Amino acid sequence: MRAAGRSLALGARFAVSGGREGWIRTALTALGVGLGVTLLLAASSVPGIVDGRTARSDARAVTASESGGASRAHGTFLHIDASTEFHGRPVTGSLLRADGAGAAPPPGVRAIPKPGTMVVSPALRALINSPGGELLKERLPFTDAGTVADPGLLDPGELLYYAGDSALSPDRGAHRAHGYGTHHSGEPLGPLLVASIALGCVVLLVPVMVFIGTAVRFGGERRDRRLAALRLVGADARAARWMAAGEALTGAAVGLAAGGVFFWVARHFAGGIRLWGRSAFPSDVRPQPLLVLLVVIAVLVTSVAAALLALRSVSIEPLGVVRDAKPRSRRLWWRLVLPVAGVATLVLTHRFAGRDAPLHVVPIVVGSALALIGLVGLLPWLVEKSVARMRGGPVPWQLAIRRLQLSGGSTSRAIGGITVAVAGAILLQMVFAGMQDSFAHPDHSTGSLPAATGRAAHGTPREADATAEVSGPDIGLARRLASALGRTEGVSAVSTTVESYASSLTAAAEGKGDGHSAPITSVTVGDCASLRAFAHIPVCRDGDTFVSRTSARMAVEDRPGEVVALDDGDGASHAATFTVPSSARVVTALRGWEGESHSGVLATPAALDAARLHGARTVARVWLHGQVPDAVEHVRTTAGRLEPTVRVSTLLNRARDRQYASVGTGLKIGGTAVMALIAASLLVSQVEQLRERRRLLSVLVAFGTRRSTLAWSVLWQTAVPVVVGTVLAVAGGLVLGKVTLDLMAEPVKTWWMFWPYAGAGAAVVLLVTLASMPPLWRLMRPEGLRVE
Template sequence: MTVRAPGPGTVQVPGPGTVQVPGRGSWIRDLGLGIRFAAAGGREGWARTALTALGVGLGVALLFFAASVPRAIDAREARTHARATLEELSGTPVERSDTTLVWAEAGTEYRGESVGGRFLRPDGSRPPLPPGVAKPPGPHEMLVSPALRELLASPGGALLKERLGHRITGTIGDPGLLDPEELYFYAGSDTLTVARGGQRTAGYGDRGAPDPMEPLLVVLVVLIAVVLLVPVTIFIATAVRFGGDRRDRRLAALRLVGADIRTTRRIAAGEALFGAVLGVLTGFLLFLAARPAAGGVRLWSLSAFPADLVPVPALAALVAVGVPAAAVAVTLVALRSVTIEPLGVVRSTVPRRRRLWWRLLPPVAGVVVLARVGIVDESSVAVDPYPIAAGAILVLVGLTTLLPWLVEAVVGGLRGGAVPWQLAVRRLQLGSGSAARAVSGITVAVAGAIALQMVSTGVHQAFLHPTGEDPARADIAVSAPYGSGELAQRMIDGFRDTPGVKRVVGTVESFVIRPGRVAADEIQPTTSLTVGSCATLRELAELPSCRDGDAFVSHLTGRKEQNDWTDRTARPGERVDLNPRSVDDGSSSLLWTLPASARTVPARKDPVGRETDGILATPGAVDTELLAMASTRATIRTDDRVPDAEEYVRNTAARLDPTARIWTVKAVERDAKYASVRKGLLIGGTATMGLIAASMLVSQIEQLRERRRLMSVLVAFGTRRSTLAWSVLWQTAVPVVLGTVLATAGGLTLGVVLLRMVAKPFTDWWVFLPFAGAGAAVILLVTLASLPPLWRMTRPEGLRSE
C-alpha cells in the first residue's frame, strides 16, 4: 500500500509502504514561497511585515548595543591606562631630564559632577605629552575637554570658571578623554615642584592589569545581564508572531488549494523568516543611526564614544543568525497547536484549556539549579557564572509559560460589568494568548528587577566601607602635600571668611623619631607630630589649659601598647628628630627638644573621625617651616542653608593652593566597582523599559489593525469611541495586572533563592511596589499612545473590504 501526503516535494522511503516525507528541496522551496507571500502580499502583507520588522528591529538594535558593551568597556580601560603615567603605579622615582615633566592632580567637583584635571610643568623642551594633547599648556593656560569648555561658557559654570581661573588655549582630543561628556582639563604651572606635591614622569601609557572582580559582583553582573536581555529575546519572539490571525486565514486558503499541513507550516516559517531578516537589517540600521548620537547621551554620569560602540563579532554573528533561526522555530512551535483546515482555523473557536503541570517545570528546574550552586560570599575565591545564568533564565522564561495559563484561568470566570469591561473580557476569553504574549516582556522585566533589587540590597552592605569620619562635625576636608604653618593659618583665615563656612580646623602634620642608633633587629621609635593653634588642638585632645608655646603628648584610649611606643619616642625634656634623613642609620637633620612641661592628655576624635596620638604642639613651640616631610590639613563645617557653600569652599582652596586635595567627609564609602555596576544596571534598565514600552505599543497597534473592521462596525452601530478606548485599556490592564502578580511572586522567589546563595538576609518584602508602579505607568503610556490609531481605525472607511 502506498500512502501519499499531498503537496509538492516528496521523496520515496523504501519499505513495505511508501511514505512521502519532506526533503531539503521542499524546505527551501516552501520557505521561499513564504518569503514571496510576505514580500508580495499587497498593502496588508507589507503592513504586517513592517510591524514585524520594526518589532524585531528594536530588539536587535538593543542586542547590538549590548554586544558592544565589552568593546566599550575595553576601550574605556585602554583610555584610562593611556593617560596614566608610567610611574603612577610602579612608584619608581624618575631623574629630571629634558624629556620629563612634573604633574599634580588638580581634579575637583562641581555641583555633584566630577571634574578631573592635572597641573603640568615641563622639565625641558621635549616633555612627554598626555594623549589628546599636541602641546603642553603654558603657565596660567589650560586645555579643556569639549564638555568642560561648554560648561565654563554657560552661566551655570561661573563659580567653576572662577575656581579654575586659567586662560583656555586649546581642546583635549578624543584619545585623551574617557567619554565625550567627560569634564577634564590640563593646566600649566610655573611653581609646581616635587617638593610641593608634584610627581615627575617620563611618559604615559601604564598597562597595569585590572583587579579581578569580586565573586559577589560576578553574581550581580550575571543577574543584570539575564534580567536585561531575557525580556529583549522574549519581545523578539513575540514580534515574529504579529499578524497571526490573518496569517492563519491565509494558510487556510493554501490548504483549500491542496497544500498539506507541513507545507503550510513551512510557508508560515518562510514569512516569519522574511520578517525576521528584515528586522535584523532594520535593527542594524537603527544601531548605526543611534550610534553617532551615543556620545551626546549621558545616562547616570556615563557615556561612550561612537567609535567604541562596536559589537563583538561573535556576538553580532550570533544575533544575526540566531534571530531568524529563532523566528522559524517559534513559528513552527506555535503552529503545532493550531489545526489549519481548508475551510477555517480551529483557533477561531474556543481553544482547549491550557495545562499547568509542564509550565511549572522550567521555574522549578531553575530554582533547583540555583540551589545547587552553593554559597557565594566574600570568602569565595571564584564563582562559575553559567549555572547562575541558566537558573535565572529558567525561572524568568518559566514565568512566560505560566502567564497564558493564569490569564486564561482568571478571565474564564469573569462575568458582567460595564460595556467596556464586557468587551475586553469577551475578547480575552476568545483569545488570551496574544494579550499574554504582549505583556510577557514586562512580566519578565518586573520579576527580574525585583530579584535584582533584592540581591543588590542584600550585598549592598558588603560594598560599603566605614570611613570613621563624622559628617556631623565636618563636611569637607582639605589637604596640601607639604607642611606650612603659614598655609595652615591662611587656610583657617581664608575658609573662615568664605560664605557658608561655620567652623575651620587647620593643622600641620609630620612625624618625628627618637635620635640615636638602635639594634639591627629593632625599629626606630617613631610618632606623629601635629601643630595647630590651641583652638585646633582642643578638637584633637582634651586639654586642661593651653597657650601658644605649649606642647602635649596625646594618648589613645585603651591602647596601652601604642601609648607605650609613643612614650618611648616623645619624652618631655628630651630631643626628637624633626627631619630624619634615614630611619635606618638614625642620623638626624634637625633636633628639637620636647618641652619638659609637656603634659599627657587623652585623645579625642577629630572632625574626620581620626584619633591623633603623639606630640601636639602650638606654633610657638615648633617652627613648621622647618618640617620637610609635613602636610597641611583643614577640616571645614559648612552651613546647609547657604546655596553652593561647598563650591565657595573649593574656590577658596584653589586660591590658597591649587594642588590641595579636597574631599567630602562621608561616614561610609561605596566600592567603586560596585558603583559602576549599579550605574550599568540603571542604564540597562532604562533602555530595557523603553524597549518594553515600544514593544507593547507595536503589539497594541497590531491588535487594533486585526480588529479594525469589527471596531468600525461597532462604531457604525452607535458604540461610542470612548467605550472602545476603555475596552482597549482593560484588555491591556488585565493581563498586565495578572502578569505583575505573577512577576511579584516569581521575583520574590528568585530573590530569596539568590540571597540564600550569597548568604545575605533580606527584610524589605515591599520592594516590588516601585516596579509594579513602573508597570502601571507603562500601561497608561501605551494606552494613551494607542488612542490616535484607534480613532483613525474606527472611521467609516474601516468598513471597506477587499
C-alpha cells in the same frame, strides 16, 4: 529536504508579497525584531566601549613618574593633580611645567600650556561659560588658550583641563615624568561582581529575547487563515509549518537588517547621550564580531521556535482554522517546570555547597535564567484564571474582559517582557543592596553632604562636613586656609593641621613591633583650636604636646617620653627623630568617622616644626551650617584660588568601591535601555492587535459605540494583564532575590524595594495607551467594514 526548501521559499514569498497587508505585517515584525536587535548590538558593543575608554586612559597616563627628586632633562616635565568637583560632577585637571622644549604634551593637546593658561575639554568650556558656572570659573584662574581634542578625552562629556604653572616644583608635591602612555592591567573582578555582571546580563537580555519571540508572531491570525487556504489546494500539515517557519525567518531577517540600520544611525548620537554620568565616542561603539554572530543565530532560532510554538495549539485544516471554537483551558504543570527548576538550582547549590564554599557563577546564571523565562509561561495562565469569572461592570470594562477571556494570549505575550524586566530589576536591586556592605568602607569621597548632625553622643563635636587636603607640610598654607575658609559663605568653623606618621624607635627596641617593623603612630601639628577637634583638651597653649588615646587603647608607641622616627613619605624611616616630651599630657581622643578615634601625638607648632614632617599632608577640616545650598562649591572655590592642587572632598555615609560603582552604573544604563525597549515593543504590539481587530472596531462604531468607550476598553485590556504580571514579577523577583542572596551568603536589606518598579510598569501602560490612541481613532472608521 527539497520539499522543505520549497515550503520555506514559499513562506518567504508570503512575507514579502500579498499586497499592503503583507507589507504592513512584515514591517511590524521587522520593527519589533529590529528594536530588539538594536539593543543586542548595543550590548555586544560594551566590550569595545570599555576597551576604548581604557586605551584612552592608558594613553594619557604619565610614564616614568618618579618622586620629586628625579633628575631634570630636556624632555621632562613636572605634573601634579589638580582635580576638583562641581555640583557632583568630577572635573579632572593637571598642572604642568615643562623642563625643556622637548617636553611631550598630553594626548589631544598640541603643546604644554604656558604659565597662567589652560586647555579645556569642550564640555568643560560649555560648563564654565554657562549661567551656573561662575563659581567654577573663579576656581580655575587661568586663561582659556585651547581645546583638548577627542584623543585626550575618555568620553565626549568629560570635564578635563590642563593648566601651566611656573611655580610648580617638587616641594609642592609635583612629580617629574618624561612622557605619556602606559598600560595598567586592571585588578580582576571579585566573584561577587562577576556573579552580578552575569546576573545583569541575564536580566537585561531575557526580556529582549522574549519580545523578539513576540514580534515574529505578529499577524498570526491572518497567517493561519492563509495556511488553511493552502491546505485546501493540497499542502499537508508539515508543509504548512515549514511555510510558517519561512515567513518567520524572512521577518526576522528583515528585522536583523533593520536593527543593523537602527544601530548604525544611533551610534552616531552616542556622544550626545549621557546616562548615569557616562557617554561614549561613536568610534568606540563597535560590536564584537563573535557576539554579532551569536545575536544573528539567536534571533533566527528564536523566530523559528516562536513560530512553530504558536502552531502547537492550532489545527490548520483545509476548511478553516480551529481556533474560533471555545479555547481549551491552559495547563499549569508544564508551566511550573522552568521556575521550579530555576529556584531549585539556586536552593540546592546553596544547601550542598555550604555557606563558606566558593561562589559559583554558573548555578546563579542558569537558575535565574530558568526562573525568569518560566515567569513568561506562567503569565498567560494567571491572566486566564484572573479574568475567567469576571462578569458585569461598565461597558469598557466588559469589552476588555471579554476580549481577554477569548484571546488574552497575545496581550499576555506582549506583557511578558514587562514581567521579566520588573522581576529582574527587583532581583538585581535586592542583590546589590545585600552586597553593598561588602564594597563599602569609611572614607573621604566626593559626593553630596550629609545633613548636619550637631553634637554627637557625650557632647563630642560632629565630624567635619568637608576636608581640603594638600600634599606636603605647609603650616603657612594651613593658616591661610583657616583665614580664607573662615570667611567663606556657608562655613561655620575651620580646623587646619599638618598630619603625618612616625615609627616608634623605643617600642621597636623593646620588641613591641610585629617582628618586621616598628609600631606606627600618627603625628598631628596644629594650633590649640584645631587640635581640640581631635581630643578633649581643656587647657592648651603654643608649645604644648599631647598624647591622645582612647580609654581602651594603652599603646606603647605613643606614650610620653617616646622617641619616634618621622616618616619621609616613602614608607621608610627618616633620619629626623622627635622625642615626645615627658611633660606631654595624656588626653582622651574624640570619636571620629565610623567610630574610629583620633589617637596619636598632638603637637602645637612651637613644640614640633611641621617642616620636619617630609611625608605629611596639610589638611583643613570644614564645618558647614547647612543654610547655603552651594556651600561646598564655595569651599572648593576658596581653597582652589589659594592652592590649585588642593583636593576638597566631602564625607559620605558610605564610600563604594569603584568596581562596585561602575558595575552598578552599567546595570542602570542597561536597565534604562531595556525599559525603553519594552515601552516601544508594547506600543508596536498594541498597534498590531488593533489592526487585527479593525473590522470589529468598525462594527462596534457602526452600532453606536462611543469612541471613548473603546479607548477605555483598550486601556483596561492592557492594564489588567500588567497588574497580574506585576504581582507575578514582584513575587518572582523577591523569591529569586532571597535565594540568590542566600547563595552569595549575603543578607536581605529590605523587602520593599519593588515599589518603583511597579510604578514604572504602570507608567509604561499609560504611555503606551496614550500613544496608541491615534491609530485607534483611524481604525474606527466606517471604511473598515469594506470587504474585497
